[in-house]
Amino acid sequence: MMSSANFGFTQGDVLLVTGAGSGIGRATALRAAELGLAVSAWDLNPDGLAQTVDQIRAAGGRVHSWVADVSDPDAVAAGFSDAAAAVGSIRFLHNNAGPASSSPLPFDRALQICVTSAHTMTEQWATQLPDSASAMVVTTSVAGNRIGTESDWYSASKAALMGYVRHLAAHRAHEFRSNGVAPGMTDTPRLASFTESEIGQRALARIPLHRLASPDDIAYAVLFLLSPLSAYTNGVFLPVDGGWTVTQ
Numbered sequence: 001m002m003s004s005a006n007f008g009f010t011q012g013d014v015l016l017v018t019g020a021g022s023g024i025g026r027a028t029a030l031r032a033a034e035l036g037l038a039v040s041a042w043d044l045n046p047d048g049l050a051q052t053v054d055q056i057r058a059a060g061g062r063v064h065s066w067v068a069d070v071s072d073p074d075a076v077a078a079g080f081s082d083a084a085a086a087v088g089s090i091r092f093l094h095n096n097a098g099p100a101s102s103s104p105l106p107f108d109r110a111l112q113i114c115v116t117s118a119h120t121m122t123e124q125w126a127t128q129l130p131d132s133a134s135a136m137v138v139t140t141s142v143a144g145n146r147i148g149t150e151s152d153w154y155s156a157s158k159a160a161l162m163g164y165v166r167h168l169a170a171h172r173a174h175e176f177r178s179n180g181v182a183p184g185m186t187d188t189p190r191l192a193s194f195t196e197s198e199i200g201q202r203a204l205a206r207i208p209l210h211r212l213a214s215p216d217d218i219a220y221a222v223l224f225l226l227s228p229l230s231a232y233t234n235g236v237f238l239p240v241d242g243g244w245t246v247t248q
């Protein structure tokens with residue numbers, strides 16, 4: 001019988017997390033390892049990635065790591081080959097990596113980094129699934145799906161990711177389930193100085209829970225959506241925002 005104590009995960013199943021060198025991706029990787037999953041941790045920042053790997057190993061977890069920019073298809077293909085040799089087939093995917101909304105990116109390049117990369121990752125991953133009890137979660141955002149951001153590419157790319165999730169949920173469910181987790185403001189390095197600003201303080205005051213999300217708040221939502229406990233959940237947009245957007 002499936003136990004809900006570890007979200008119903010089978011010990012040793014593999015989760016690949018992109019952007020695992022910091023913030024939400026690191027939290028998903030660490031919490032997944034605690035639940036008994038083997039982790040393939042990917043990031044373009046080798047130092048941040050090494051810290052995540054050290055923390056998983058120190059806690060007795062099993063981890064493979066790959067330094068890559070996920071918008072580089074050759075690096076993605078090489079990463080899947082490396083991961084296959086190290087940890088075998090990968091049942092779960094967390095498409096999480098993405099630049100900060102404040103990054104001054106050209107629109108087309110930003111969509112390639114944020115959206116095309118998730119498509120490339122998902123298509124490669126789908127070629128090696130152990131069976132259809134597999135699942136993918138994308139980190140989208142309340143931005144784009146509920147509110148607009150100052151940068152044009154951020155709103156556009158987060159909404160596009162959810163469109164892709166809906167396509168996958170409708171047409172690829174015989175292979176895997178697909179869902180989107182939508183963080184509100186989350187306490188990761190990219191928001192470090194925001195809450196000290198006047199606009200940050202005003203935003204905080206409007207969140208019913210009066211705090212930022214912790215990376216773990218988001219990680220546990222991701223892990224639930226990946227897990228067998230959500231076996232009938234497919235194509236959802238799950239805001240994890242402390243109730244912020246229902247006050248707007």
Ligand SMILES: NC(=O)c1ccc[n+]([C@@H]2O[C@H](COP(=O)([O-])OP(=O)(O)OC[C@H]3O[C@@H](n4cnc5c(N)ncnc54)[C@H](O)[C@@H]3O)[C@@H](O)[C@H]2O)c1
Nearest residue numbers: 019021022023024043044069070097098141183185186188
């Ligand atoms: N922090 C928030 O308030 C918030 C809110 C909504 C959505 N998000 C989304 O959550 C995800 C993670 O953000 P975070 O806050 O944890 O940020 P973070 O900066 O703490 O971590 C992001 C990690 O992704 C890596 N990365 C970035 N681009 C990459 C690429 N092309 N290839 C490989 N690795 C790459 C970075 O090196 C970094 O380690 C992003 O998609 C972000 O848009 C964050």
